[in-house]
Amino acid sequence: MRGRRGKGILLAGLLAIALAGAAWVAAHPADLGRLRDVVDGLAAWRAERPATLWLALWALYVAATALSVPVAVWLTLAAGALFGFVGGLALVLTAAPLGATLSFLAARWIARDKVRGWLGPRAARIEEALARDGAFALFSLRLVPIVPFWLLNLAMGLTPLPVWTFLWVSILGMAPGSAVYVGAGTQLPRLTSLSGLLSLPVLLAFAALAVLPWVARWILRRIEARRALRGIARPRSYDRNLIVIGGGAAGLVAAYVAAAGKARVTLIERDRMGGECLNTGCVPSKALIRAARVAHEVRQAGRFGIGAGAPTVDFAAVFATVRDRIATIAPHDSVERYQGLGVEVLRGDARLADPWTVEVTGPAGAVTRLTTRSIVLATGAEPAVPDIPGLHDLPFLTSETLWDAMAARDGAPGRLAILGGGAVGVELAQAFARLGVRVTLIEAADRLLPRSDPDLSEAARLALEADGVDLRLGSGARACGSGPAGQWIELADGARVECDELVVAIGRRPRLGGLGLEALGLLDRGRLVLDQGLATRLPHILAAGDVAGPVQLTHAAGHQGTVAALNGLFGFLWRVRGDRPFLPQVVFADPELARVGLTETEAAARGIAVDVTRVDLADNDRAICEGLSTPPGYVKILTARGKGRILGAAIVAPGAGEMVGEMALAIRKGMGMADVLSTIHPYPTMGEGLRMAAGRWRSGRVPPCVQAALDKLHRFRRKEPR
Numbered sequence: 001m002r003g004r005r006g007k008g009i010l011l012a013g014l015l016a017i018a019l020a021g022a023a024w025v026a027a028h029p030a031d032l033g034r035l036r037d038v039v040d041g042l043a044a045w046r047a048e049r050p051a052t053l054w055l056a057l058w059a060l061y062v063a064a065t066a067l068s069v070p071v072a073v074w075l076t077l078a079a080g081a082l083f084g085f086v087g088g089l090a091l092v093l094t095a096a097p098l099g100a101t102l103s104f105l106a107a108r109w110i111a112r113d114k115v116r117g118w119l120g121p122r123a124a125r126i127e128e129a130l131a132r133d134g135a136f137a138l139f140s141l142r143l144v145p146i147v148p149f150w151l152l153n154l155a156m157g158l159t160p161l162p163v164w165t166f167l168w169v170s171i172l173g174m175a176p177g178s179a180v181y182v183g184a185g186t187q188l189p190r191l192t193s194l195s196g197l198l199s200l201p202v203l204l205a206f207a208a209l210a211v212l213p214w215v216a217r218w219i220l221r222r223i224e225a226r227r228a229l230r231g232i233a234r235p236r237s238y239d240r241n242l243i244v245i246g247g248g249a250a251g252l253v254a255a256y257v258a259a260a261g262k263a264r265v266t267l268i269e270r271d272r273m274g275g276e277c278l279n280t281g282c283v284p285s286k287a288l289i290r291a292a293r294v295a296h297e298v299r300q301a302g303r304f305g306i307g308a309g310a311p312t313v314d315f316a317a318v319f320a321t322v323r324d325r326i327a328t329i330a331p332h333d334s335v336e337r338y339q340g341l342g343v344e345v346l347r348g349d350a351r352l353a354d355p356w357t358v359e360v361t362g363p364a365g366a367v368t369r370l371t372t373r374s375i376v377l378a379t380g381a382e383p384a385v386p387d388i389p390g391l392h393d394l395p396f397l398t399s400e401t402l403w404d405a406m407a408a409r410d411g412a413p414g415r416l417a418i419l420g421g422g423a424v425g426v427e428l429a430q431a432f433a434r435l436g437v438r439v440t441l442i443e444a445a446d447r448l449l450p451r452s453d454p455d456l457s458e459a460a461r462l463a464l465e466a467d468g469v470d471l472r473l474g475s476g477a478r479a480c481g482s483g484p485a486g487q488w489i490e491l492a493d494g495a496r497v498e499c500d501e502l503v504v505a506i507g508r509r510p511r512l513g514g515l516g517l518e519a520l521g522l523l524d525r526g527r528l529v530l531d532q533g534l535a536t537r538l539p540h541i542l543a544a545g546d547v548a549g550p551v552q553l554t555h556a557a558g559h560q561g562t563v564a565a566l567n568g569l570f571g572f573l574w575r576v577r578g579d580r581p582f583l584p585q586v587v588f589a590d591p592e593l594a595r596v597g598l599t600e601t602e603a604a605a606r607g608i609a610v611d612v613t614r615v616d617l618a619d620n621d622r623a624i625c626e627g628l629s630t631p632p633g634y635v636k637i638l639t640a641r642g643k644g645r646i647l648g649a650a651i652v653a654p655g656a657g658e659m660v661g662e663m664a665l666a667i668r669k670g671m672g673m674a675d676v677l678s679t680i681h682p683y684p685t686m687g688e689g690l691r692m693a694a695g696r697w698r699s700g701r702v703p704p705c706v707q708a709a710l711d712k713l714h715r716f717r718r719k720e721p722r
Helices: 002-027 032-041 043-048 050-066 072-119 121-143 149-157 163-186 200-228 249-260 275-279 282-299 315-333 335-340 402-407 423-434 454-466 554-570 600-606 621-626 656-668 673-678 688-699 704-718
Strands: 240-245 265-269 344-347 349-354 357-361 367-377 381-383 415-419 438-443 470-473 477-483 486-491 496-499 501-504 508-510 541-543 585-587 592-597 610-616 634-640 646-653
Touching: 032 043, 032 072, 043 050, 050 072, 050 149, 072 149, 072 163, 121 149, 121 163, 240 249, 240 554, 249 265, 249 275, 249 335, 249 367, 249 554, 275 282, 275 315, 282 315, 282 423, 315 335, 315 402, 335 344, 367 554, 402 501, 415 423, 415 486, 415 496, 423 438, 423 454, 423 585, 438 496, 454 470, 454 592, 454 634, 454 646, 486 501, 541 554, 585 656, 592 656, 600 610, 600 646, 610 688, 634 688, 646 656, 656 673, 656 688, 673 688
Parallel strands: 240 265, 240 367, 265 344, 367 541, 415 438, 415 501, 438 470
Antiparallel strands: 349 357, 357 367, 381 508, 477 486, 486 496, 585 592, 592 646, 610 634, 634 646
């Protein structure tokens, strides 16, 4: 409280002084005649004690600038008139930046934390942009005063721009304008008007100077790119505008965008079109989850007065259904469809022979060389396999190989162990458990979904335990082996887990091998290094999707595919940023677990103050009608402290993946709880939980004095005695 009170007192004092100064200036309007009188009145002082006068004017300049009193122009003219060009310019270029820095620091101390809370996830993007371009932007705005200097001082104080950077850039940016006004001050007796000081030619010169750093940086980037390509012969012409390597979500979108833009584009895929999502990820897992949910609902049918009993699970038929779902969706990603869209599709392994040449080794071994203006790497990711003693001696499964392995079985495995408690592990554990398999899930962290909201982790734990999954948390595997009873995993705490099948699902790593990237110097310690536009150090070679990261989700890959294609085709004109902080994430368990924006943990780590509004959905009418056997979940929304602006949301509910889109839109558009509350939601739906949360937020912010006043008002209108 002392800190808040101190900030409040300082803010009130500064505002009072600034308003008083502004009022004095308004009551004593300055003009050239009055300024000449003041300068003439100081002539004797200047003759007797010039150093004292210089310091007095310097201190006045610092104070006026720090308090945002609008007298800088007149003080600058006075400095030139009293001390000449050199002495006046020295005074201005030491006093003005120092006063501006004091204003900058006051704004930072008083309001920066609060403003960061209001901005929420946007704060990280703004700070990242300022870290990259803050000095350039400040210099440009100092030269071309689109924003008043006093407002610029305060605004920059709310950013993470280093104080020293603000100071020296301010000196450079203020120098040209200060020189003009100090020079005018030296001619004060003959000066008749200020209107000609910043004439159109002078303003255009300043504008050109403001643009110069940006042009210089662009030139340096071009020089750096050319230096990276030194010694490599560039083709005189190109076969293609764009080559996309990889036919997964990112590659398909990139090829589609390029073809829609009438570019000549070639898509190279060595395996199956659709990539991991269609063949071994999103589609088969959701089909399996649906089958598992049906089995679960059959078990629960008695709760609705319907006799069913334990379901009979035909394991082979379940996986035949999964394959049927893949086959139904496959035409959406097929070679024929993309050829119809104007995309050339080649089968084979691709390798970059040089920055503009791609060699394609076809199924028969024939090699085709293609040249291209730009390349998009969309090779996806592959399951990461930990270095656990004995693991590689076992016939373990991964999220890619388990589908064919399970489809080849006559029946379900009796015991299944899963290494990894992330989204894939959670989804597979619940699905197999509901199909009658004894599942043990092993996670080295002390909770499931360790990178997600802790409440979502707890909801996942409750859901899996309700379905009979044996959870081993906080103790990872340290050894694996096999014996007469099947395979076994020894945990760090000494316990042993036995199983018939072992699935490794600890995550995925970018697929970079065999592409020739090492020879081109595009890898740093085995990883791609990309800029904000998804480009490598060679700007015409870009990456998108799981190979680019950092989030390996299909909808993220689709977005990155669009960005990479646009930058590959039009990057010579402008570049699109590839980051999106408002990315919703869903774990398709039952109930579904969805989140978007900040979590409480992330907000605390970034120093962003938030309010948390949580509504349990046990009383939701739709949940009651559905007779949900598991707890129906909750809605949790994070808002800026004391404000309604939505910064993040976590939802646990059937259909949470459908509900989270509303929260993603609200965060992206800067909407608040009042917007959600005023939006009519259909009844009865689980989505009403969002409006319920907004209503709870609103009710908690009606002051008691307002409630008391309303009570008195309505009593009076009823003419009811108190």
